[in-house]
Amino acid sequence: MSQQHTMASTDLPASKKKLLVTGASGLLGLNLALQLRDAYQVTGVFNQKRMHQTPFELIQGDFFVENTAEKLVAEVQPDVIIHCAAMANIDACEKDQEKAHYINGVVPGKIAFEARRNKIRFIHISTDAVFDGVDCGENGYHEEDRTNPNNVYAQTKLLGEQNVMDQNPDALVARVNFYGWSVAQNRSLGEIFFQNLIQKKPMMGFTDVFFSTLYVQNLVRILDRLIHEQASGIYHVFSSDYQSKYEFGVSIARRFGLDASLISPVSWKDSGLAAKRSPNLIMNTDKLQRLLGVSLPTQMESLENFYQAYRDGLPELLKKTGF
Numbered sequence: 001m002s003q004q005h006t007m008a009s010t011d012l013p014a015s016k017k018k019l020l021v022t023g024a025s026g027l028l029g030l031n032l033a034l035q036l037r038d039a040y041q042v043t044g045v046f047n048q049k050r051m052h053q054t055p056f057e058l059i060q061g062d063f064f065v066e067n068t069a070e071k072l073v074a075e076v077q078p079d080v081i082i083h084c085a086a087m088a089n090i091d092a093c094e095k096d097q098e099k100a101h102y103i104n105g106v107v108p109g110k111i112a113f114e115a116r117r118n119k120i121r122f123i124h125i126s127t128d129a130v131f132d133g134v135d136c137g138e139n140g141y142h143e144e145d146r147t148n149p150n151n152v153y154a155q156t157k158l159l160g161e162q163n164v165m166d167q168n169p170d171a172l173v174a175r176v177n178f179y180g181w182s183v184a185q186n187r188s189l190g191e192i193f194f195q196n197l198i199q200k201k202p203m204m205g206f207t208d209v210f211f212s213t214l215y216v217q218n219l220v221r222i223l224d225r226l227i228h229e230q231a232s233g234i235y236h237v238f239s240s241d242y243q244s245k246y247e248f249g250v251s252i253a254r255r256f257g258l259d260a261s262l263i264s265p266v267s268w269k270d271s272g273l274a275a276k277r278s279p280n281l282i283m284n285t286d287k288l289q290r291l292l293g294v295s296l297p298t299q300m301e302s303l304e305n306f307y308q309a310y311r312d313g314l315p316e317l318l319k320k321t322g323f
């Protein structure tokens with residue numbers, strides 16, 4: 001484990017809480033660390049992808065190495081941990097089930113235990129894919145609805161949730177689905193649609209897969225609120241409405257002034273994807289809305305923030321931190 005001090009964190013007021021973000025080289029972790037760096041003293045954990053010019057501290061850690069969680073906690077002594085690191089590629093999880101089981105299923109419990117032992121707030125990032133998407137009812141899946149993961153990624157993420165709650169009942173498990181700008185420029189469906197459309201490449205869009213995805217910066221704002229609320233247990237953190245993946249692609253094309261006819265409407269069953277997908281992941285967010293007392297962003301509001309971040313140069317800024 002090696003530490004790379006990038007900017008003078010000693011300039012920060014002593015009152016700032018220390019936030020440890022795992023998976024800081026990933027889509028969520030990096031956006032989260034960048035967005036919350038003024039509110040917290042942020043340390044981001046990367047594994048293989050070392051970044052540069054990040055305006056927060058970085059530390060290397062591989063969760064396959066024994067005692068990594070203990071060492072990170074001892075070194076950083078955070079007040080809050082947000083655990084974003086995972087094997088998040090669905091097809092990679094099918095290919096390497098043992099690794100997926102360990103990283104997505106076992107490691108979250110180890111970090112949750114360490115957080116509890118050291119009285120650190122712990123937020124674990126999970127997924128809408130814990131549901132099979134067969135029947136979410138009219139109002140979408142609630143937190144307590146029956147889970148039934150239908151691929152290795154989802155099974156291991158569900159195990160991770162269970163281990164977290166077993167080891168640390170005060171932890172918060174946020175089930176999410178998000179998109180945003182990343183270093184690799186292809187880590188989210190939003191970026192993939194954008195990149196293909198801007199290069200005038202034809203794409204498929206599933207008309208029979210529905211989701212309540214949220215732009216990552218909206219997600220981060222809500223996670224920050226949940227930290228302040230000291231929320232614990234499972235929460236659904238999604239947009240207040242939903243779209244099919246086809247409609248999502250068409251909305252992106254329209255907002256960015258690109259050619260929506262490049263996207264062909266297709267069924268996921270004809271796509272040849274290796275892992276089975278959950279077709280109907282409409283998520284109910286009543287519990288979160290009750291806690292926060294605000295309406296959550298709609299798909300269109302979320303997309304507007306994705307567009308504004310593009311106009312403000314976020315993709316270029318992220319490229320500069322590139323691996």
Ligand SMILES: NC(=O)c1ccc[n+]([C@@H]2O[C@H](COP(=O)([O-])OP(=O)(O)OC[C@H]3O[C@@H](n4cnc5c(N)ncnc54)[C@H](OP(=O)(O)O)[C@@H]3O)[C@@H](O)[C@H]2O)c1
Pocket residue numbers: 022023024025026027028029045046047048049050061062063064083084085086087088089103125126127128157176177178179187188
């Ligand atoms: N993307 C989505 O729409 C989506 C949907 C639902 C839930 N989620 C959940 O959201 C979280 C973040 O996803 P993401 O899309 O941001 O992931 P991502 O871009 O694939 O990033 C994964 C991160 O995990 C780190 N990591 C992987 N193996 C590691 C190991 N052995 N030790 C330490 N770090 C390791 C990676 O580090 P290096 O790259 O440096 O090796 C990287 O920073 C995950 O829990 C995922 O399951 C994502």
